[in-house]
Amino acid sequence: MFPWRWLALLALIPLSLSANAGVKLKLTQKGLEFGKVLVVGSLQEKLKSIKVPDISGKQRVAPIGKVQYSLSAMHIVKLGLPNSAMALEPGTGITLSISNAFLSLHGNWRVKYFKFIKDSGSFDLGIKDLAITTRISIRSDETGRPAVAAVSCTSTLGGVSIKFHGGASWLYNLFNDFIEKSLRNSLQKQICPLVAESVSNMNLYLKSLNVVAPVDKYAEIAYPMVSSPEISKSSIGFSLKGEFYNIGHHLEPPFAPAPFFLPNQEQAMLYIGISSFTANSAAFVYNRAGALSLNITDDMIPASSPIRLTTRTFGAFIPQIAKLFPGLKMELQVQTAKDPLVILEANNVTLGVISSLTAYAVQTNSSLSPLFVLNMEASVSARVYVTGKRVAGAITLNEMDMSLAKSYVGDFEVRSLHNIFQMVLKMAVIPRVNDMLQKGYPLPSLGKLSLVNTQLQVLKGAVVFTPPSTTTPERENAGEAAGDTAMASRASTSSRASTPKKRRVDVAEALQELRRQDEQEWRRIHEEVKEREDRREAERARQAAEREENEQRRYRQMCERQERFQQETAAREERWREEMRARDDRRDQEAAARDERFLAILEMLAKK
Numbered sequence: 001m002f003p004w005r006w007l008a009l010l011a012l013i014p015l016s017l018s019a020n021a022g023v024k025l026k027l028t029q030k031g032l033e034f035g036k037v038l039v040v041g042s043l044q045e046k047l048k049s050i051k052v053p054d055i056s057g058k059q060r061v062a063p064i065g066k067v068q069y070s071l072s073a074m075h076i077v078k079l080g081l082p083n084s085a086m087a088l089e090p091g092t093g094i095t096l097s098i099s100n101a102f103l104s105l106h107g108n109w110r111v112k113y114f115k116f117i118k119d120s121g122s123f124d125l126g127i128k129d130l131a132i133t134t135r136i137s138i139r140s141d142e143t144g145r146p147a148v149a150a151v152s153c154t155s156t157l158g159g160v161s162i163k164f165h166g167g168a169s170w171l172y173n174l175f176n177d178f179i180e181k182s183l184r185n186s187l188q189k190q191i192c193p194l195v196a197e198s199v200s201n202m203n204l205y206l207k208s209l210n211v212v213a214p215v216d217k218y219a220e221i222a223y224p225m226v227s228s229p230e231i232s233k234s235s236i237g238f239s240l241k242g243e244f245y246n247i248g249h250h251l252e253p254p255f256a257p258a259p260f261f262l263p264n265q266e267q268a269m270l271y272i273g274i275s276s277f278t279a280n281s282a283a284f285v286y287n288r289a290g291a292l293s294l295n296i297t298d299d300m301i302p303a304s305s306p307i308r309l310t311t312r313t314f315g316a317f318i319p320q321i322a323k324l325f326p327g328l329k330m331e332l333q334v335q336t337a338k339d340p341l342v343i344l345e346a347n348n349v350t351l352g353v354i355s356s357l358t359a360y361a362v363q364t365n366s367s368l369s370p371l372f373v374l375n376m377e378a379s380v381s382a383r384v385y386v387t388g389k390r391v392a393g394a395i396t397l398n399e400m401d402m403s404l405a406k407s408y409v410g411d412f413e414v415r416s417l418h419n420i421f422q423m424v425l426k427m428a429v430i431p432r433v434n435d436m437l438q439k440g441y442p443l444p445s446l447g448k449l450s451l452v453n454t455q456l457q458v459l460k461g462a463v464v465f466t467p468p469s470t471t472t473p474e475r476e477n478a479g480e481a482a483g484d485t486a487m488a489s490r491a492s493t494s495s496r497a498s499t500p501k502k503r504r505v506d507v508a509e510a511l512q513e514l515r516r517q518d519e520q521e522w523r524r525i526h527e528e529v530k531e532r533e534d535r536r537e538a539e540r541a542r543q544a545a546e547r548e549e550n551e552q553r554r555y556r557q558m559c560e561r562q563e564r565f566q567q568e569t570a571a572r573e574e575r576w577r578e579e580m581r582a583r584d585d586r587r588d589q590e591a592a593a594r595d596e597r598f599l600a601i602l603e604m605l606a607k608k
Contacts, residue, residue: 020257021226022278023242024462025444028235029088031269036086039096043132044081046198050190051075052105055182067113071123071179074107090231093137093151101130105183109164121166125183129158134195138229146206150199153192157184212245213442218289219244219282223444234266240444242274244282246289253284253339260461271466272443273459274391279342282441287339291436296332300428306529307423311361314371316532317416320409321371325361331368333358334429337375342382347458349382351395356405357421373405374414378425384463386454390440391465395433397425419528 056070083100105125112118134153141147160180212222223240230237245251257277265271286292298309307313309330315322334357341352355376360368380395400422404414443465457464 020259020277021239021241022257022275022281023223023240023444024260024262024273024275025238025240025270026235026262026265026272027238027270028266028268030266032086032088032094034269036084036096039086040081040084040098043098043195043198044079046194047081047103047191048076048079050187050194052107052183052186055179055186059178065113067111069112069179070110071183072108072110074105074125074183076103077106078102078104088231088233088236089135090233092231093135095133095135098130098132100128101132102126102128103130105187121164123162123164125160125162125180127157127160127184127187129156130191131156131158132191132195134192134199136199140225141203141207145211148199148202148206150192150196153195155188155191155195157188160184214247215244215441216436216439218247218291219285220247221245221278221282221441222250237262242278242281242444244278244285246285251288253281255280258461260459262462262464263457263459265464265466268466271464273462273464275462276342276344279344280339283340283342287336292336292340294334294429294432296334296424296428298329301424302427305423305427306523307420307427309424313420313529314359314417316529316536317420318372318409318412319536320412321361324409325369325371328364329362330371331360331362332424333360334376344458344461344463346460349384349458349463350398351380351382353378353380357402370408372407372409372412374417374421375403375405376421377401380430384456384458386443386456386465387438387440390442392440393437395430395437397422397430400425419524 052074054070054072054074056068058066058068060066079101080103081098081101084096084098087095087097089095103126105127107123107125108120109123110118110120132153132155134150137149137151139147139149160183162180162183211224212220214220221242221244223242225238226241227239230239242257243253255277257275260273260275262271262273283292296309301307301309309332311321311325311328311330314330315326334355336353336355338354343350343352353376355378357374357376359371359374361371363369378400379398381398382393382395384391384393386392400418402414402418402421404412454465454467457466
């Protein structure tokens with residue numbers, strides 16, 4: 001196969017007219033110069049295959065008369081295409097021009113004259129100032145893949161010189177003008193068909209293009225063109241769909257790509273812009289696949305962390321948990337409530353996530369007892385970089401907000417859980433997201449074009465990938481290009497993306513710094529938890545002392561009440577006895593008075 005793979009940049013996938021693109025790619029005149037090396041090398045190999053048919057006939061030569069001649073076994077021994085140029089034809093395609101080309105041909109001659117004289121030898125033919133001009137069109141074939149064709153071709157041969165060797169070569173020199181003309185016509189008839197065949201061979205490669213790139217078990221990404229290429233005098237612009245889909249189920253997201261524009265960077269060979277639509281379509285796909293839901297258990301927390309997913313740890317903040325579920329492990333279930341939203345601003349990549357978190361106590365029989373449900377909103381910064389032919393990334397937590405949606409253990413202050421959940425996200429959730437992001441997502445296929453020193457620039461609505469140079473293409477044994485080398489470096493941009501003049505961020509150092517910050521945060525939270533436990537222990541001791549004092553006070557009060565009761569009872573008994581004595585005295589006095597009156601009556605009766 002001939003090295004026309006660079007034209008895969010011109011039309012990656014079928015035309016499907018739409019309003020806006022998710023990915024844009026621009027190939028500059030400098031990029032065409034790179035492709036020209038491959039094209040000219042392929043064409044040179046093709047032209048070397050020119051087969052010149054044997055030529056024979058009769059020619060009257062004075063003073064000999066009729067001479068029978070034949071030229072055979074003609075083949076090209078040398079071919080050079082020193083000067084070539086490729087130019088963009090606005091709105092049309094590409095024009096390839098070759099000038100000052102040359103070739104040398106070697107063959108055998110045989111002659112017969114006077115009916116009985118025969119002779120033979122060899123000859124060399126040289127052609128200089130060979131010029132070829134062809135215009136290449138780009139279209140979409142019936143399968144939707146790109147197709148190229150040579151729509152026009154002209155070739156001219158300059159000076160032709162022929163020299164015969166051996167035998168009666170002087171005889172050929174008498175009519176070499178006739179032979180030169182025959183050979184010129186034979187060669188010129190083959191040049192343009194071979195050019196067209198070489199261009200057509202490109203379609204064999206284009207038909208093998210995989211128009212949908214698999215990402216992982218959840219998703220694949222498609223790069224169909226959504227409009228015709230925009231061809232100017234300095235570049236070719238391609239608008240690609242750049243949309244993620246669930247594997248085997250292509251469902252459009254409930255949002256459309258917004259228009260964005262690539263800056264003019266003619267010093268680069270090519271540059272690619274990936275919009276926030278592509279990133280958000282990935283979030284839509286992975287959310288639908290359930291890949292963004294996560295169950296967090298204690299074994300996912302680093303063993304060195306003082307923060308554990310246990311009712312003891314959370315009981316320091318929510319006493320009801322430790323009281324109702326003592327000594328149990330916990331499990332957290334995180335589910336996205338909405339599709340995550342990627343926002344691209346100048347030098348800033350942020351991701352907003354709205355999710356719910358349900359906390360469970362894990363019983364000894366592995367059943368789950370719900371504790372509470374939180375609404376969570378988090379904002380993260382993203383660092384984007386290129387690895388191989390894939391774009392990858394890593395995220396760090398910016399801020400997080402929580403609110404209580406439902407509690408099974410009574411009301412509590414959600415703010416007290418902010419630090420502990422922040423660390424859980426940093427230790428368990430974000431590392432797993434980064435593991436997925438670091439695997440990368442395929443960029444549009446660039447054939448065998450290898451990119452080095454890729455620089456990134458975050459613009460409003462898009463991330464622009466600009467490789468300032470490419471590897472020099474090398475020729476394979478069959479004349480094909482072998483420019484398939486690994487990308488030399490991994491350019492990165494954080495939420496404050498670096499400009500070309502800034503030093504690229506070392507991702508490993510950044511991650512190490514994040515781990516160091518996390519360890520400091522773990523120690524701080526550990527001290528905070530220990531301080532909380534100490535305060536709770538002191539509070540429990542204070543409450544116990546206060547309860548003891550209250551008990552003693554209540555006992556004294558009870559004793560005082562009992563003493564007062566006894567005193568009041570004795571007083572009541574004394575008053576009762578006094579009242580009884582007084583009553584008895586009154587009764588005795590009344591009885592004595594009655595007795596006196598009775599005696600008086602008896603005396604009166606006795607006197608009568």
